[in-house]
Amino acid sequence: MVPPDEFIPLAEHSGLIRPLTLHMLEVALRSRAAWARTGHDLHVAVNLSPNGLLDVTLPEVVERLLAQTGSAPASLTLEITESSIMADPSGSLATLERLHALGVKLSIDDFGTGYSSLGRLRRLPIHEVKIDRSFVQRLTHDHRDRAVVRSAVQLGHALGLEVVAEGVEDAGALELLAREGCDLVQGYFVSRPLAPDAFTEWLTGQPVHERRPA
Numbered sequence: 024m025v026p027p028d029e030f031i032p033l034a035e036h037s038g039l040i041r042p043l044t045l046h047m048l049e050v051a052l053r054s055r056a057a058w059a060r061t062g063h064d065l066h067v068a069v070n071l072s073p074n075g076l077l078d079v080t081l082p083e084v085v086e087r088l089l090a091q092t093g094s095a096p097a098s099l100t101l102e103i104t105e106s107s108i109m110a111d112p113s114g115s116l117a118t119l120e121r122l123h124a125l126g127v128k129l130s131i132d133d134f135g136t137g138y139s140s141l142g143r144l145r146r147l148p149i150h151e152v153k154i155d156r157s158f159v160q161r162l163t164h165d166h167r168d169r170a171v172v173r174s175a176v177q178l179g180h181a182l183g184l185e186v187v188a189e190g191v192e193d194a195g196a197l198e199l200l201a202r203e204g205c206d207l208v209q210g211y212f213v214s215r216p217l218a219p220d221a222f223t224e225w226l227t228g229q230p231v232h233e234r235r236p237a
Contacts, residue, residue: 031072040072045084052092052099054219059094063226068100070132073107077114082121089125096126100151104132108147116147123148130187135175145182152179156190156210163195176203 034040051067058065075081089096101122108115119129130151131144135158154175161168172188179186188200191210200208217225 027070035072035074040074041078044069044072044075044078048085048088049092052088052094055094055098056092057219058223058226061223063223064098066098066100066128068102068130070102071107073104073110076103076107076118077111079118081118082125085122085127086125089127097128100128100130102130102132102153105134105136105144108143112143119148132189134179135171149184151185151187153187153189154205159188159190159196159200159210160192162199163193169199172200172205173203176205180204 031040034043048069051069055065055067071081085099085101088094089099103115103119108119123129128150129148130153131147131149132153133155134152136155152175154172158168158171158175162172176186185206186204187207187209188196188205189209191197191200191208191212193212196210197208197212214222214225
């Protein structure tokens with residue numbers, strides 16, 4: 024197992040990040056289409072590297088893959104970091120606006136660790152913010168992290184955004200996040216990362232009332 028923070032920088036420096044990103048988009052959307060055919064109409068999220076927003080052909084590629092897999096634009100969420108936007112604010116915004124026009128959902132990943140101003144954040148065509156795991160993992164025993172999470176949830180909702188917490192690893196964190204009104208969670212407490220076939224098996228075993236978009 025090689026974690027993303029090891030292979031992503033290598034892919035970026037070697038020029039392989041674009042084909043890797045396009046491959047993951049295709050795999051994610053084809054997997055989503057396969058799940059939909061079995062009655063699980065989910066949406067999928069794919070991370071974009073900082074260089075991804077500088078690819079002017081990205082919106083056309085996304086549009087083509089959505090059409091090829093029969094996926095609705097809203098079934099795809101593209102996750103970006105605050106730092107990737109700051110690398111080229113004007114170029115990034117242009118790409119984000121074109122993706123937004125397609126109907127694709129956009130999410131700010133690792134929210135709370137970047138350097139973008141609130142003024143810039145409110146002008147971005149985004150649908151979601153993901154609270155960084157560094158705040159969530161100490162949630163049950165650090166009142167400062169609870170304050171940060173509470174503020175992030177309130178800010179996200181005030182801006183009309185959905186709020187996701189990543190790095191949820193125990194029932195205590197899940198309970199606190201539910202109490203604060205967080206919309207969605209992800210983390211090992213829900214499930215460890217799974218290959219598509221294993222995920223299908225896991226999903227089938229979940230009570231119907233607990234199924235949510237993945």
